[in-house]
Amino acid sequence: VSKASESEIMLSGKRTAILGACAVLAxxxxxxxxxxxxALAQPAAVTSACPTDTPTGGSTxxxxxxxxxxxxxxxxxxxxxINHPLELQYAIRWSNFPAYxxxxxxxxxxxxxxxxxxxxxxxxxxxxxxxGARLFDENREADIxxxxxxxxxxxxxxxxxxNGVPSESKPWMLMISGHHLDFNFVFNxxxxxxxxxxxxxxxxxxxxxxxxQHEPMARQGAVLADMARxxxxxxxxxxxxxxxxxxxxxxxxxxxPPGRGGGxxxxxxxxxxxxxPVTYPAGPQGRxxxxxxxxxxxxxxxxxxxxSYAALAGRQISAPLLKLxxxxxxxxxxxVAYSGDTNLVxxxxxxxxxxxRVWIELSVQQSLVDRATTHFHSLWRDKVSDYGxxxxx
Amino acid sequence: xxxxxxxxxxxxxxxRAELVLPWAExxxxxxxxxxxxxxxxxxxxxxxxAAYLREHVGATTPEGRPWAQTLDNIHIVxxxxxxxxxxxxxxxxxxxxxxxxxxxxxxxVIHIVMSHVILVFDRQAGAxxxxxxxxxxxxxxxxxxxRRQLRPGEGFVAAFKLGMRHIAQGADHLLxxxxxxxxxxxxxxxxRWTGPxxxxxxxxxxxxxxxxxxxxxxxxxxxxxxxxxxxPQQPVEAAIAASIMAAAAAAWRPLLGHGKSAxxxxxxxxxxxxxxxxxxxxxxxxxxxxxxxxxAGFNLGIEAVQxxxxxxxxxxxxxxxxxxxxxxxxxxxxxTAAAAAAVxxxxxxxxxx
Numbered sequence: 001v002s003k004a005s006e007s008e009i010m011l012s013g014k015r016t017a018i019l020g021a022c023a024v025l026a027x028x029x030x031x032x033x034x035x036x037x038x039a040l041a042q043p044a045a046v047t048s049a050c051p052t053d054t055p056t057g058g059s060t061x062x063x064x065x066x067x068x069x070x071x072x073x074x075x076x077x078x079x080x081x082i083n084h085p086l087e088l089q090y091a092i093r094w095s096n097f098p099a100y101x102x103x104x105x106x107x108x109x110x111x112x113x114x115x116x117x118x119x120x121x122x123x124x125x126x127x128x129x130x131x132g133a134r135l136f137d138e139n140r141e142a143d144i145x146x147x148x149x150x151x152x153x154x155x156x157x158x159x160x161x162x163n164g165v166p167s168e169s170k171p172w173m174l175m176i177s178g179h180h181l182d183f184n185f186v187f188n189x190x191x192x193x194x195x196x197x198x199x200x201x202x203x204x205x206x207x208x209x210x211x212x213q214h215e216p217m218a219r220q221g222a223v224l225a226d227m228a229r230x231x232x233x234x235x236x237x238x239x240x241x242x243x244x245x246x247x248x249x250x251x252x253x254x255x256x257p258p259g260r261g262g263g264x265x266x267x268x269x270x271x272x273x274x275x276x277p278v279t280y281p282a283g284p285q286g287r288x289x290x291x292x293x294x295x296x297x298x299x300x301x302x303x304x305x306x307x308s309y310a311a312l313a314g315r316q317i318s319a320p321l322l323k324l325x326x327x328x329x330x331x332x333x334x335x336v337a338y339s340g341d342t343n344l345v346x347x348x349x350x351x352x353x354x355x356x357r358v359w360i361e362l363s364v365q366q367s368l369v370d371r372a373t374t375h376f377h378s379l380w381r382d383k384v385s386d387y388g389x390x391x392x393x
Numbered sequence: 394x395x396x397x398x399x400x401x402x403x404x405x406x407x408x409r410a411e412l413v414l415p416w417a418e419x420x421x422x423x424x425x426x427x428x429x430x431x432x433x434x435x436x437x438x439x440x441x442x443a444a445y446l447r448e449h450v451g452a453t454t455p456e457g458r459p460w461a462q463t464l465d466n467i468h469i470v471x472x473x474x475x476x477x478x479x480x481x482x483x484x485x486x487x488x489x490x491x492x493x494x495x496x497x498x499x500x501x502v503i504h505i506v507m508s509h510v511i512l513v514f515d516r517q518a519g520a521x522x523x524x525x526x527x528x529x530x531x532x533x534x535x536x537x538x539x540r541r542q543l544r545p546g547e548g549f550v551a552a553f554k555l556g557m558r559h560i561a562q563g564a565d566h567l568l569x570x571x572x573x574x575x576x577x578x579x580x581x582x583x584x585r586w587t588g589p590x591x592x593x594x595x596x597x598x599x600x601x602x603x604x605x606x607x608x609x610x611x612x613x614x615x616x617x618x619x620x621x622x623x624x625p626q627q628p629v630e631a632a633i634a635a636s637i638m639a640a641a642a643a644a645w646r647p648l649l650g651h652g653k654s655a656x657x658x659x660x661x662x663x664x665x666x667x668x669x670x671x672x673x674x675x676x677x678x679x680x681x682x683x684x685x686x687x688x689a690g691f692n693l694g695i696e697a698v699q700x701x702x703x704x705x706x707x708x709x710x711x712x713x714x715x716x717x718x719x720x721x722x723x724x725x726x727x728x729t730a731a732a733a734a735a736v737x738x739x740x741x742x743x744x745x746x
Contacts, residue, residue: 241507241532242421244394251529254398254413254512275529339507350508363508365394 053129058314060187066123067166073116082107086164088391092273094182100152102271104177110156129314138216139181141208142201146369189388192320194313195381202375203367217376220308227301228342228351237289239337243350246363249379288337309380325358397511403541408484416476422505449501452484461485493541500535549690556694572640572730578714581647589714605656609663617671629668630741636662637734644727
């Protein structure tokens with residue numbers, strides 16, 4: 001198992017050849033859309049719209065029922081594996097890294113039988129809503145392709161974990177965590193708990209085995225690019241520096257070869273949310289352009305961008321948060337910023353929404369599965385209610 | 394994206410640092426013509442990279458005084474799919490400072506790459522093969538206060554040495570102990586010290602007095618350091634001066650604490666001295682286990698020096714107590730102690746400890 005950082009997974013000659021072949025295939029598949037990441041820029045004839053969630057999406061009653069239904073189908077060993085205490089050390093174990101590099105809590109979906117899998121998918125739909133559940137399915141599709149390039153990547157390595165006992169009244173946490181997609185929902189906590197929510201996909205755009213085109217992050221990518229282009233008219237919206245990745249996500253590995261600073265010195269602390277509770281920029285400087293300064297149509301783009309992330313959690317989980325994010329007072333204290341390519345196509349493009357509570361950031365990076373293209377990392381955090389406010393000091 | 398790593402290696406006279414900077418991220422901080430180096434790198438390239446590191450990496454004392462710094466070596470390390478810049482630096486503390494704490498300043502890469510993180514490790518603090526992560530730097534945070542962490546076992550030895558040094562340099566503690574011993578070989582009668590005790594009883598009483606003092610200061614040292622009690626040191630220091638005064642008075646006349654009550658007085662004053670000892674340990678933020686080690690080592694270090702003093706001084710006192718000169722010696726000793734204690738008391742109350 002390679003412990004190198006995701007972006008520098010060692011390439012043996014053989015693997016390079018496979019990757020090269022993948023890149024060529026991808027280019028062929030991309031057809032006349034041009035080279036590399038440019039293909040991502042154009043809204044394609046893919047299902048970029050999110051399916052509409054039902055009003056009961058994310059309801060505690062429904063999620064608890066679905067959790068119990070799944071648990072009822074598990075054998076004793078699986079039941080031990082899926083249950084963890086509601087403690088910070090388990091809560092922070094999510095990552096953008098594949099699970100073969102950064103292990104997760106809980107049972108992997110790949111180990112479930114068909115009946116259990118159906119129950120697991122019901123649970124994911126109940127909690128993440130239609131949009132989140134679709135992103136989950138498409139990430140697993142992406143992992144099928146990823147597996148061809150990097151063996152450790154595996155669509156079965158998305159894990160479900162109950163931290164605390166699923167209950168309609170007592171606090172507990174549902175983690176659905178795998179490569180490039182992590183849901184951390186807390187129910188009955190001190191705060192509504194939808195975050196941290198890591199959303200991405202590598203490749204960003206691909207054709208599955210049946211020839212169906214996917215672009216899992218199409219909606220978020222498109223609306224954030226619209227926003228980035230709109231705010232680029234304001235000089236302060238462009239924040240200085242280079243963004244090769246997110247700034248408030250998990251702590252990544254060190255550089256250098258494994259064992260000499262690279263890989264995972266200290267093991268457990270890496271690739272997960274070790275830095276929680278996170279600190280955020282303060283004051284008006286360096287945070288981009290104020291929402292208050294934007295024109296109404298530009299302001300609408302900011303709200304749409306926030307809503308595109310809220311849509312990745314069941315409606316009843318995200319609605320109370322969305323309401324807080326979109327009060328006039330909260331929006332007046334919200335900043336939006338970008339760096340690099342406003343089309344969110346070129347590597348190092350970066351865009352961010354930074355409110356009194358909401359924190360959404362998206363970074364564009366080279367794809368590791370298909371090196372000629374790019375892929376997104378994005379993160380929705382809440383400065384107050386990450387992990388349902390369960391572990392604030 | 395890969396991050397930078399700094400490994401710190403605390404030594405007695407210097408702190409060595411090994412830096413690994415992934416070129417994929419470092420390139421954005423370098424001038425365009427350096428960003429894609431031709432390998433092997435020319436000496437001019439290396440010199441410019443060294444200048445970059447010198448500009449961005451340094452160390453100061455917690456108060457901000459700069460440490461001396463040498464760049465021992467620097468090279469570009471090529472792996473199959475990536476490059477790293479690796480460098481070794483040696484930081485030497487300025488006069489009057491030691492290697493127990495430094496502020497690392499490192500803005501390399503993070504001055505420009507906002508998503509980049511510098512992981513700072515203490516190579517000695519963790520288990521043998523696993524350096525311990527002690528902090529992360531990310532723009533705009535470029536400084537990290539690092540306190541030397543001790544290796545398992547090293548904690549005990551270092552604390553033992555610290556304890557020995559602490560009491561050996563603590564003239565007030567030693568003077569107190571000496572003053573306490575002055576009348577120990579004597580018998581008291583009608584409010585005056587008279588002739589010498591029988592030798593056996595004198596030795597016995599001496600041991601009791603010293604043991605009581607030890608128990609007293611151990612109690613407050615363990616409680617104070619163990620629970621991280623923040624005890625204002627000025628009153629403690631003043632009380633220690635007062636304790637010397639009291640011991641001097643007791644050496645002059647058997648006013649308080651003679652015979653059976655002598656050990657109680659020694660133990661009571663020991664409590665005060667222990668509070669001062671505990672302050673010496675309070676600045677170390679340690680795990681409970683390391684703390685227990687440190688307290689044990691520190692206390693035993695104190696006892697070792699104390700025992701050495703008693704073994705050196707007690708036979709002489711026992712012998713002198715049998716001479717005619719002893720009343721004078723005792724009074725001169727008590728007077729000297731009282732005078733020193735008075736000076737300390739004034740200093741500590743007026744100027745602050």
